[in-house]
Amino acid sequence: MNKVLIAEHLNKYFHEPVESQVLHDISLSLDRSQFVTVMGKSGSGKSSLMYVLATLDTDYDGNLFICGERMTGLTENQLAQFRNRHIGFIFQYHYLLPEFTALQNVMIPGLKLKHKSSAQVRDDAMALLEQMQMGKFAEYLSSKLSGGQQQRVAIARALINHPDIIMADEPTGNLDSANTAIIFDIFRKLADEGNTIIAITHDMDFVRKADAGFEIRDGSLSSYIEGAKK
Amino acid sequence: METFVNLGIAKVHLVSRKRQSFIALTGVAFGVSLYILLISFMEGINLYLMDSMLSSTPDVQLLANTGNSKSEVGPSGNIGSDFIKNTEVLLDHIREDKNVLAVSPVLTQQCILFSGPVQLNVRLDGVKINEEMQVLKLSGKMISGNASDLAYKSNGILLGKGLADKLNVGMGGTVTAFTPEGRMAQFRVVGVFRFGLGFVDNTRAFLNIGSVRQLMPAEPGQATSIHIRLKDPDKSKEMAESISSRYGVKAEDWATSNASILATVTARNVLTYVVSLALLVVAGFGIYNIINLTITSKMKDIAILKSIGFTGRDIATVFLSQCLVIGLIGSAIGALAGFGFSEALSRVSFPSSETVSFSYFPVSFKARYYLIGVFFGVATSLLPGLLPSIKASGTDPLSILRR
Ligand SMILES: Nc1ncnc2c1ncn2[C@@H]1O[C@H](COP(=O)(O)OP(=O)(O)OP(=O)(O)O)[C@@H](O)[C@H]1O
Ligand SMILES: [Mg+2]
Numbered sequence: 001m002n003k004v005l006i007a008e009h010l011n012k013y014f015h016e017p018v019e020s021q022v023l024h025d026i027s028l029s030l031d032r033s034q035f036v037t038v039m040g041k042s043g044s045g046k047s048s049l050m051y052v053l054a055t056l057d058t059d060y061d062g063n064l065f066i067c068g069e070r071m072t073g074l075t076e077n078q079l080a081q082f083r084n085r086h087i088g089f090i091f092q093y094h095y096l097l098p099e100f101t102a103l104q105n106v107m108i109p110g111l112k113l114k115h116k117s118s119a120q121v122r123d124d125a126m127a128l129l130e131q132m133q134m135g136k137f138a139e140y141l142s143s144k145l146s147g148g149q150q151q152r153v154a155i156a157r158a159l160i161n162h163p164d165i166i167m168a169d170e171p172t173g174n175l176d177s178a179n180t181a182i183i184f185d186i187f188r189k190l191a192d193e194g195n196t197i198i199a200i201t202h203d204m205d206f207v208r209k210a211d212a213g214f215e216i217r218d219g220s221l222s223s224y225i226e227g228a229k230k
Numbered sequence: 231m232e233t234f235v236n237l238g239i240a241k242v243h244l245v246s247r248k249r250q251s252f253i254a255l256t257g258v259a260f261g262v263s264l265y266i267l268l269i270s271f272m273e274g275i276n277l278y279l280m281d282s283m284l285s286s287t288p289d290v291q292l293l294a295n296t297g298n299s300k301s302e303v304g305p306s307g308n309i310g311s312d313f314i315k316n317t318e319v320l321l322d323h324i325r326e327d328k329n330v331l332a333v334s335p336v337l338t339q340q341c342i343l344f345s346g347p348v349q350l351n352v353r354l355d356g357v358k359i360n361e362e363m364q365v366l367k368l369s370g371k372m373i374s375g376n377a378s379d380l381a382y383k384s385n386g387i388l389l390g391k392g393l394a395d396k397l398n399v400g401m402g403g404t405v406t407a408f409t410p411e412g413r414m415a416q417f418r419v420v421g422v423f424r425f426g427l428g429f430v431d432n433t434r435a436f437l438n439i440g441s442v443r444q445l446m447p448a449e450p451g452q453a454t455s456i457h458i459r460l461k462d463p464d465k466s467k468e469m470a471e472s473i474s475s476r477y478g479v480k481a482e483d484w485a486t487s488n489a490s491i492l493a494t495v496t497a498r499n500v501l502t503y504v505v506s507l508a509l510l511v512v513a514g515f516g517i518y519n520i521i522n523l524t525i526t527s528k529m530k531d532i533a534i535l536k537s538i539g540f541t542g543r544d545i546a547t548v549f550l551s552q553c554l555v556i557g558l559i560g561s562a563i564g565a566l567a568g569f570g571f572s573e574a575l576s577r578v579s580f581p582s583s584e585t586v587s588f589s590y591f592p593v594s595f596k597a598r599y600y601l602i603g604v605f606f607g608v609a610t611s612l613l614p615g616l617l618p619s620i621k622a623s624g625t626d627p628l629s630i631l632r633r
Contacts, residue, residue, distance in 0.1 A: 047632070056537055056628050077541045084539020091631065095534045097239075099246040109538045111235035157538070 003065075004165050004196045005030040010052060010062035012045075012219075022048045023060065024220040030165070030198060035191035037207045038200045040216035046200045049216060050169045053198065054087060055079045067164050084113055088158030090168035090199075095154065098143035102134060102153045105142050110160040121160070128156035132186065148179030155186060159195075166190065168199040172206065184209055236544050239535075240551040243524065254520045254611075255560045261513035262564025262607040265506040267571040269599045272502040274576075274592035276495050278426060282586075283488045285367035286425035288334075288457035289466040291487060292320070292473065293480040317453045320477055324458060329469060331461050332364030335453035337442040343435070344406040345397040352393060354407065354435050356442025365457040368423060368436070374401050375421025377436070384438055387417035391424035391587065392432030407445065415445050426587050427491075510610045518614030521553055525622045532622055533630035542623035549619040550612065557611025561604040568603060569595075 005028075012023035022045045030036060040046045051057035053064065055071050058079070064071040067086055071079065083089075096105045103125055110121035129135050132152035142150060151171060158166055171187075172180040180203070188209050191197055199206070207213040214221050244251045294312035314320065317335055325333050337356035342349050355362075359380040363369055368377040373391055380386045387405060389397070399405060403419045417437060424431050443450065460469060466483035474481035485492055525532075532545055576593035 051628055051631070054537070056631070077543070080536060080539050080541045080544075082539075083537065089537055095530070095537075095631075097531050097534060099242050100239075104242070108235060108239070108535075111238070112539055112544075 002031055003029050004032050004034075004067060005053065005198070006063075006065040007053060008063040008065075010049070010060055010064070012048060012052060012057070012060040022219050023052070024218070026062075026216075026219075026221045028214065028221060030196055032164075032196055033191070033194045035187070035195075035197045035209075035211045036199075037210045037213040038198065038216055039202070039207060039213060040200075044216050045219040046216055047169055048219075049221075050167060050198075050200055054089065054167050055083055084109055085161060086164045088161070088163035088166040090151070090154050090158050090166065090171045092170040092173040096142035096145075096150055096157075098141070100142060101139050102129060102142055102145065102149075103138040105153055106156045106160055109157060113161050115161070125156065125160060128159055129153070132156050148175050148182065151175060151179070151183060152186070155183070155190075159190075165196045165198065168197070170200050170202065172201065172203065180206075236540075236547040237551055240548050240555065243528070243548070244552050244555060247524065250520050250524065251556065254517050254556045255563065257513040257516040258557060258560025258607050258611055259564040259567060261506075261509040261610065262561050262603045263567035263571060264509050265606065266565060266568025266599050266603045267575065268506055269502050269602075270568070270572040270593050270595060271575060271591065272498045273596070273599070274594040275586075276498060277594050278588065278592040279491055279495060279586070282426040282430075283491055284463065284484065285371060286427060286430045287484045287487050288365045289460040289463050289484050290458040290470045290473065291482050291484075292456040292458070292477075293482065294454065313448065313452045313454060314456060314479055317456070318451050320479070321456065323477070324456070324473065327469075329460050329462065329465060330458055332361065332459040334358060334361035334365045334457040335439065336362070336455045336457055337439050337446070337448060337452070338454045339409060339442050339446055341410070341445070342408045343393070343397060344408065345399045345403065348397050350393065350396055351433070352407075352435050353433055354437055354442055354445075356437050356439040358439055359436070362436070362457065365459040371423045371425050373422045373424050375419075377421055377423070379420045380436065380438055383418065383420050385415075385417050385441065386420035386438065387441075388421040388423055388436040389419055390431035390434045391422055392428060393435060394419065394422045396432070409445055413445055413447075415441065417441070424587060428586060431587065506606075510606050513607075514610040514614045517553065517556065517611050518618070521549060521615045522618045524552070525549060525618045528622075529625065529630050532625050533627035536625070536627040537631065545625070546619045546623035549622055550615055553611045553615030553619070554608070557608035560611065561607030564607055565600045565604055568600070 007026060007028050010023050010026040011021065014020050014022055026049060038046055038049065048057070052060050055064070055066070062072070066082070069082070071082070074082070097108070100108070103122070106125035106128060107121050110116060110124065111118060116124070126135065126138060129138050132155060134149060134152050134156065137145060137149060142153060145153065172183050175183065184206055187197060187199065191211070199210070201207065216222065292314060294314045321333055321335060324330055334357060339354045339356065341352060341354055343352045359377060363377055375388070377388060380388060389399070389405070394400065397405060399419055401419055401422070404416055405419065406414060406416050408414050458469070460466060463484070467485065470481040470483040473479065535545060572593045572595065575591045578591050580588035580591050
């Protein structure tokens with residue numbers, strides 16, 4: 001049970017507008033506490049791979065295991081519950097709920113999971129926001145926060161249920177270099193604390209901070225880059 | 231927001247779109263309150279008319295069966311001017327029927343009543359007042375005098391309110407009756423009644439049966455009609471049929487006697503439901519629009535919620551509970567407003583009219599109308615939300631995250 005994620009021979013096709021294969025026989029596995037990045041040109045299939053690994057996309061061939069459990073073939077509801085418990089998400093465009101405060105956004109997955117009392121979830125959420133240097137913005141509506149601030153709130157939200165794996169799709173794609181640096185540091189720190197992270201990025205600096213990096217080219221996981229850390 | 235996270239999210243959605251929530255709420259409240267007002271008023275009228283009808287009409291009325299329809303309604307519009315054969319025997323038989331509460335023989339004479347310069351066509355009902363009072367609810371309908379006083383005032387007369395007003399006579403006043411045959415008698419007013427139905431109060435008078443017998447004249451024991459009150463008024467129709475076939479007399483139940491009024495009751499009921507339904511349908515469309523709009527503008531939220539672990543059922547709950555809250559609060563406001571409107575209407579004096587005589591708008595207050603109103607209010611909020619919510623619950627988060 002050392003492997004947090006195992007993907008076997010993933011193939012994915014799009015039928016619209018023309019028949020095309022976006023993922024070609026992709027296999028990979030992630031160890032616990034490993035921090036890996038996936039690089040690739042625009043349109044190479046990074047997001048497509050991420051959505052499959054994240055269990056959001058079920059229209060693929062192959063097998064996917066997370067935490068030893070087989071994801072392939074589970075129902076929508078089973079997958080939703082699994083994501084809530086085991087997977088933390090960070091999207092490129094922050095994707096917070098705009099009408100809710102930063103604190104509420106962080107709390108929602110915790111309240112949904114119901115493993116802790118709501119007071120406990122609130123305390124944990126507050127602690128995570130502090131950790132992201134966002135403590136004093138806890139009561140701000142998320143739509144009133146800057147891009148970098150929103151992304152830090154989104155990271156806090158991804159961590160609230162202590163997920164087994166954190167998945168990020170270009171978490172800095174929308175940010176300036178200063179904010180990008182902040183987010184990189186946060187990821188590095190999370191990795192050092194023992195989190196398992198898979199992050200998509202264009203940024204070579206980010207790749208160098210990781211333990212390992214994959215490159216995807218025309219839908220094939222074609223090369224493996226040793227991280228600067230190793 | 232805390233324990234029930236779906237409801238918490240629904241609450242934030244509602245509160246952060248105050249204007250739309252307010253419009254939806256107003257729509258439901260408006261529909262429910264108008265429904266309650268309308269039905270309370272219509273039912274008020276119906277109940278009033280029913281009560282007037284039931285107290286001024288016997289459950290079953292026996293008339294002479296002449297086989298000649300012309301003589302039933304004579305040249306002067308005289309109803310039942312023929313005598314019922316073997317009245318005494320018939321009375322005894324009917325009185326023994328276990329379904330019968332009271333029987334009363336009536337001698338009816340159409341005549342003209344004079345008082346000073348005024349003369350009016352009036353139907354004089356000669357009755358044994360103590361028996362008639364067990365059939366018609368006269369005592370509760372007296373404006374002045376006691377109906378039972380007729381028993382010991384042999385030349386007494388009870389006048390309908392409209393009649394007394396037109397003749398301009400009050401208690402103790404005298405009126406003169408002329409029959410079409412040219413006979414004449416004087417009577418002293420001992421009471422004025424009001425059933426609330428114009429065609430009764432404007433044209434009816436009650437006298438002792440003996441007075442009418444002299445005026446006609448008729449033999450003792452003869453009657454032109456027999457009034458019957460049953461223990462169970464719902465059996466009126468079957469009783470009328472069985473008496474009619476058993477004794478060979480014409481028998482009419484109260485519903486047949488009042489067919490034209492009952493038709494207006496039905497018409498009012500239909501109108502009430504059509505108008506109320508239309509109101510609620512309009513409110514429902516408003517809610518459909520608003521919830522649809524909310525869901526469309528929340529597609530991104532739905533995708534986020536699903537990606538962080540909310541199931542389709544959770545999503546449907548989030549939106550349906552918004553509908554439910556709008557329905558419940560809107561209905562509650564509507565019920566209160568409906569009560570307020572009804573209360574206010576019941577204090578407005580009713581314009582005087584020939585056909586009915588209300589002093590105020592008749593309004594009926596019944597918990598049932600409020601329950602039905604709230605039920606429809608909640609239903610018209612939930613039903614329009616159902617389809618969009620189900621659609622939202624099936625949203626594929628990928629289609630939004632991919633853009
Ligand atoms: N819904 C879709 N239907 C059809 N083809 C799609 C769909 N989504 C993506 N594709 C195609 O699949 C390929 C991979 O897309 P994907 O979004 O995975 O690329 P990416 O590597 O994430 O690119 P970027 O760096 O620009 O985000 C592209 O050629 C794209 O046109
Ligand atoms: Mg992408």
